[in-house]
Amino acid sequence: MPDEPRASDYKSDVKPIWCPGCGDYAVLAALMRAFAHLRLAKENITVASGIGCSSRFPTFLDTYGIHGIHGRVLPLATGIKLGRPETTVIAVGGDGDGFSIGGGHIPHAARRNVDLTYIVMDNNIYGMTKGQPSPTSPEGIVNKAAPYGAQEGPLNPILLALSYDVSFVARCYSGKIKELTDVLIEALKHPGFSLIQVLSPCVTYYNTYDHYREITQPLPSSHDPTDRLAAIALALQTETQYLGIFYRDSSRPSYGERFDAVRAKAPQTTLAAIFEGLKR
Template identity: 70%
Template sequence: MGQLKAKDYKSGVKPIWCPGCGDYAVLNALTKAFAGLEIPHEEIVVASGIGCSSRFPAFIKTYGFHGVHGRPLPLATGIKLGNPDLTVVAVGGDGDGFSIGGGHMPHAARRNIDITYIVMDNSIYGMTKGQPSPTSPTGMHRKAAPYGTQETPLNPIMMALSYNASFVARCFSNKLKEMTDIIMQAIQHPGFAFIQVLSPCITFNDTYAHYREITQLIPEDHDTSDLAAALQLALVTDTQYLGVFYHDKERLGYCERVRMVQEAAPKMSLDAIIENYKR
């Protein structure tokens, strides 16, 4: 195949995102990753839920599925199991993934389904114009929370680690190269890969400066096979570590397990099964 470039993976549809939105970086990183891994367009499916970031599939030149709110993981799980040869990426925002769809991630992790899940986390509902989200800080004032939010924010990395996801990483939209590299690792990981991207909403929650200040790369000596060490890093919230927290390279992916079940199953015809109902 000829030299594929990131722009070859863009559909040409103009993103609905505001200029400066963190999601552009994710679009660039993902298309670069596809190009870097030389995956043919038609062998990729990007599935999403609802929200600004979930409009993603329209902007790339691969098969896509823009589903309903909060359900990109079951949708992507079905797609991958429907055709395990495909590269399947689920994308969405923090409201989509941790609020309405919050019940699905533990199960995607538990199955270790071979998909990459990128959550563009801007700690706000952007499409509905600025309501607090599950990762908004306590006391955030918005129209829907005029007296400040009373909830404490979720910690998505902690959640993914406690669900025992086999690949857990955090990126920042301002660090494109690192993000591209991590997405490439995630796509190649034969299991469930979770990436939280700190992706600021320039209009309703501009956190660029804040994240520039508090993010730092995970120390080089961190052992990514050590879940306890990963949890220690995740517990730190005044600094937001960027990079791969955890990577379990041993665990079998769900597709492999399903294949093993199919292989071990006795070969049967419908007539043979019907015999059981004759007695």
């Protein structure tokens, strides 16, 4: 790696096949800029994903990567981090992957405080499977899969993450790439589980660029990100979608640190000895 890496150094030879204008391009560019800013060595980065348009992400990076199965990116990323603690692990995926089929994994990643960065590209739709309503689609959204309008209300990912006590919670917008890069840098530095909801419009099935331009604004400058209750109050204000770091607690030990402490205390028992004991 050069001493002063450029964002493009992290790009693979595979050209993204996202639709022109898809918000995910900006997320990819911002993450590569964050890697360069932090001078991360490519061989020490692993990007894991689930399934969806957004989950194609690892292919476009010249780092280690794994395109997993639908909804299982967090267990996959947790295993990678525990197996290779020196690696910077990033989990990526969509709102369907993360909040629908994979939603049950978020509380466990949160309570373990696994040291990984989870980027959810939230386009409020299932892009890859041609535009069915997702868990963050607005109630009443009409499309081919919901001709009479979706009958479920949307969940609130920031509120969900704050109530599970995720130790770093942020919302960004793909249309604000500088701010997105700055938040990703902070998330990558955070020594625990970080969840970043990136509003990342799907131009083909649900174009929300104008909507998000209107309703997003930075978190109030007076907001103290160590104040979880204040963060919850801001997350409840859904008519304005605040952008920035809602909450951050860097004081908790990560899952890996707790494992190291257990390893230091536990007797040096080999697997063979354990199996021998089971046979008796």
